[in-house]
Amino acid sequence: MSSVAFYTLGCKVNFYDTEAIWQLFKNEGYEQVDFEGPADVYLINTCTVTNTGDKKSRQMIRRAVRRNPEAIVAVTGCYAQTSPGEILDIPGVDLVIGNQDRDQIMTHVKNIQATRQPVNAVRNIMKTREFEEMDVPGFADRTRAFMKIQDGCNNFCTFCIIPWSRGLSRSRDPKSIITQAKQLVAAGYKEFVLTGIHTGGYGDDLENYRLSDLLWELDQVEGLERVRISSIEASQIDEKLLEVLNRSTKMCRHLHIPLQAGHNEVLKAMHRKYTTEEYYAKIGLIRQAMPDVGITTDVIVGFPGETDEMFRAGYDFMKAVGFSEMHVFPYSKRTGTPAARMDHQIDEEIKNDRVQQLIDLSEEMQLTYARTFVGQTVSVIAERSAKGAPGRAVQHGFSDNYLQILFNGDDSLQGELCQIKITEAGVNECRGELVGISHDSLQTSAG
Ligand code: SF4
Numbered sequence: 476m477s478s479v480a481f482y483t484l485g486c487k488v489n490f491y492d493t494e495a496i497w498q499l500f501k502n503e504g505y506e507q508v509d510f511e512g513p514a515d516v517y518l519i520n521t522c523t524v525t526n527t528g529d530k531k532s533r534q535m536i537r538r539a540v541r542r543n544p545e546a547i548v549a550v551t552g553c554y555a556q557t558s559p560g561e562i563l564d565i566p567g568v569d570l571v572i573g574n575q576d577r578d579q580i581m582t583h584v585k586n587i588q589a590t591r592q593p594v595n596a597v598r599n600i601m602k603t604r605e606f607e608e609m610d611v612p613g614f615a616d617r618t619r620a621f622m623k624i625q626d627g628c629n630n631f632c633t634f635c636i637i638p639w640s641r642g643l644s645r646s647r648d649p650k651s652i653i654t655q656a657k658q659l660v661a662a663g664y665k666e667f668v669l670t671g672i673h674t675g676g677y678g679d680d681l682e683n684y685r686l687s688d689l690l691w692e693l694d695q696v697e698g699l700e701r702v703r704i705s706s707i708e709a710s711q712i713d714e715k716l717l718e719v720l721n722r723s724t725k726m727c728r729h730l731h732i733p734l735q736a737g738h739n740e741v742l743k744a745m746h747r748k749y750t751t752e753e754y755y756a757k758i759g760l761i762r763q764a765m766p767d768v769g770i771t772t773d774v775i776v777g778f779p780g781e782t783d784e785m786f787r788a789g790y791d792f793m794k795a796v797g798f799s800e801m802h803v804f805p806y807s808k809r810t811g812t813p814a815a816r817m818d819h820q821i822d823e824e825i826k827n828d829r830v831q832q833l834i835d836l837s838e839e840m841q842l843t844y845a846r847t848f849v850g851q852t853v854s855v856i857a858e859r860s861a862k863g864a865p866g867r868a869v870q871h872g873f874s875d876n877y878l879q880i881l882f883n884g885d886d887s888l889q890g891e892l893c894q895i896k897i898t899e900a901g902v903n904e905c906r907g908e909l910v911g912i913s914h915d916s917l918q919t920s921a922g
Contacts, residue, residue, distance in 0.1 A: 479505045480514035482535045485522025487551055487705060491623045492577070493520045495609030496551070499581050510539070516547045516584060521562075523640050524849060525807050528661065530552050533565065540567030542595040547587055551577065553640035556855045557811075559597040573597040574626070574641055575607055600627075600642035608904070613662055617860050618872075618890050620664040621705075624652055624689070625671030629679070631733075633746045634806065634814040637672060644676040649689055656696050665856055665892060666701040666727075673705030687715035694723045700892055701856070701875055703727040703876065709757040710749050721764040728765055729877040732758070734796075737789025741781050742818070751792050758796055769799035769844060769876040774833060777806040777826030781815035786829050794836060799844040799877070801837040805830050829910035838902045844876055845900035852910055855895045856879050857888040882907045 479500045483493040496518060497507060508514050509546055519541035520530035524701035532554040549570040550562050569587045572580060578823065582713065583594055606626055606891060616622055627642040628635075656667060669689075671677065678685040686704075693702050704723050705838050709732050720726055732754075736742050739750050749757075761768060774793070805826040808815040823830030853874040861881050868885040872893070881904055882895050888909075895907035 476837070477503075477505050477515045478508040478513075479516040479518060480508050480512070480539075481518050482510045482533065482539070483520040484528060484532055485520075485524060485551075485553065487668075488619055488623060488626070489522060490548070491611065491621050491670060492552070492574075492609065493518075494611045494614060496520070496577055496580060498552060498610055498612070503581055511542070513543050514546055515543075517542065517578075518549045518551065521553075522634055523548060523554040524809070526810055527807075529558070529561075531667050533562075536562065536565050536568060538564040538624050539693050540565070547584055549580065549584065551580075552845050553637070554599060556600055557636065557911055559595050562722075563593060565594055568593060569599055573600060575600055575603055577607060577609060580754060581797075583634065584611070586828035600640070602626075603642045604645060606645040606647045607785055608647070611617070612656070612658055618664070618856050619666045619668055620659045621668045621670050622652065622655060622659070623671060624669050625649065625674050625677045628673040629676065631746060632674065632808060633744065633817075634778065634812055636809050636812055639811070640850040641672045644673055644682075646677050646681050648677070649681075649684060649692060652689065653692055653696065656693060656699060660696060660698040663890060664889065665699070666703065669698065669877050670705040675711035683714075685715060687710070687713070687719050690716075690719045690723060690726065691919075694719075696728060699725060700854045701725055701727050701737050704731075706731045706733060707753045708733065712757055712761060715761055717764040720761065720768070725876070727875040728760065728768045729771070729799075729875065731773075734793070735773060735775050736778060736781070737774070737792035738781070738785040741778050741785055743790070744773075744780055745778060745814070755792075755796065765849070767876065767879070769864050770796070771800040771802070771877065772796075772798050773802045774803065775804050776819040776829040776833060779806070779814055779821065780819040781806075781821060790832065790836065792793050793833070794840070795841070798837065798840050800841050801833060802832050803833040803837065839887045841902050842900060843903075845897075845905050848874075848878065848897045848905070849900050850897065852894050852896045853878065853880070853907075855865050855882070855893050855907070857882075857884065857893055859889065860886055880907050881905070882909050885911045888912070 522528035547569045551572045559571040624647045627644045628638045629644045855868040855872040855874050857872045861869045870884045894911040896910050898905045899906040
């Protein structure tokens with residue numbers, strides 16, 4: 476039996492794509508083996524979001540070539556899409572294929588096995604208007620299914636290279652999403668995380684069909700308990716979406732809404748399409764529609780031109796919003812983007828100091844949010860066993876509002892929707908007690 480080994484760098488979308496590519500090999504009778512051991516084919520799914528992503532991708536390609544110089548080394552993903560020439564210059568690379576035409580991978584592999592001629596199969600992705608359909612009937616994680624519903628981005632933020640590697644926004648056919656949803660429910664999945672490069676842009680290229688329409692269709696899928704959106708822009712949350720948040724019992728009370736900066740001048744320089752005032756107003760509407768919702772965000776600090784005053788104003792703004800968690804990144808120059816060429820780049824030391832201040836603020840806000848749930852009962856899907864006192868089985872899982880919770884219980888609970896009374900709040904983990912197993916509504920109740 477022929478063997479294939481995978482290495483995936485980068486985001487959830489890349490991991491989804493690798494699962495889909497594995498299905499193609501599986502259908503041809505391949506077995507999947509460890510990347511660190513010998514294999515007949517190595518496939519590296521690369522990332523280019525930062526310059527470090529490129530470097531790590533090259534390292535993994537070289538490692539595959541060293542493992543088995545006779546193997547076919549195939550490279551796909553974002554770095555492959557933007558820099559096929561650099562990759563083909565690495566001795567031992569046989570195939571470079573970008574973020575499209577992956578259904579052709581097996582044909583390329585067979586041809587290369589016969590000819591041993593390297594192939595550059597990368598095409599201009601900016602012309603692509605179709606979502607690349609690839610089937611994924613299951614995932615390694617048995618409780619949450621990551622469903623890719625969208626690819627590409629039309630935003631062109633000045634710090635980001637991704638539109639060049641993923642192309643313009645494309646939506647997956649709703650029928651195909653619902654078919655996959657039913658298959659995944661039949662396979663035992665209770666929670667879907669809708670993912671994409673710019674997930675909230677779902678529907679922008681479809682006629683009279685929005686993300687809110689898809690969410691209502693998913694709401695009707697029997698056996699599906701929870702739906703989570705991996706990330707959505709504040710400007711994409713419209714009246715119809717607010718209505719779904721308000722009325723669908725399957726929507727998780729958690730939204731990840733990237734802020735990136737808390738000062739209008741920085742937002743403008745980043746080419747983000749909202750002001751802090753608009754962002755704040757939208758958060759107010761979301762909280763009205765979905766009380767107790769946890770709102771997490773991404774923030775970039777030390778963007779070119781960000782003064783101390785701007786940073787301070789941003790800090791106060793984030794505190795006023797009251798996030799349930801912030802993912803904080805120091806600005807890092809991405810070659811090829813407008814921001815990398817901007818004047819007034821910020822010192823690394825200043826950036827690191829600002830990052831630390833925001834991490835501290837995030838932890839304060841995480842604890843404040845978690846404390847409001849002590850004494851309440853929340854729904855948690857038990858995911859895996861965790862370390863507990865000797866002789867006591869402990870489970871770990873996420874509540875619908877994305878609190879990480881530890882509670883006593885054995886492994887038979889994994890995959891079950893458990894009702895957990897929160898007894899202790901923590902920054903990264905809360906503790907709770909199992910009060911029941913339920914398939915009912917995901918709303919909390921006091922007591
Ligand atoms: S919205 Fe901005 S940061 Fe996000 S993928 Fe698009 S260009 Fe990049």
